[in-house]
Amino acid sequence: MPHVNIKYHSRDFTDEQKQQLAEAISSVIEKHFNTYEGAVSVALESLPAADWDEAVYGPEITGREHLLIKAPNYHTG
Structure with a gap:
């Protein structure tokens, strides 16, 4: 499931x-x-790093924030 x-x-x-x-x-x-x-x-x-924003960040992170149970913080570490 x-x-x-x-x-x-x-x-x-x-x-x-x-x-x-x-x-x-x-x-x-x-x-x-x-x-x-x-x-x-x-x-x-x-995925190629160059495709990250278009393939993942836009559609799956910023486009579906209501589903995230943990958001990224790319400015740490």
């Missing part, structure tokens, strides 16, 4: 790192949605 789609740029992951990330995310989702492992799906989508 829950599906998580993570979009990112400027990072490479090994297959092992992807698996570890999926397991960690699934575990948290299972707990908070009170569901089982098989109900969770996780996608990891790499």
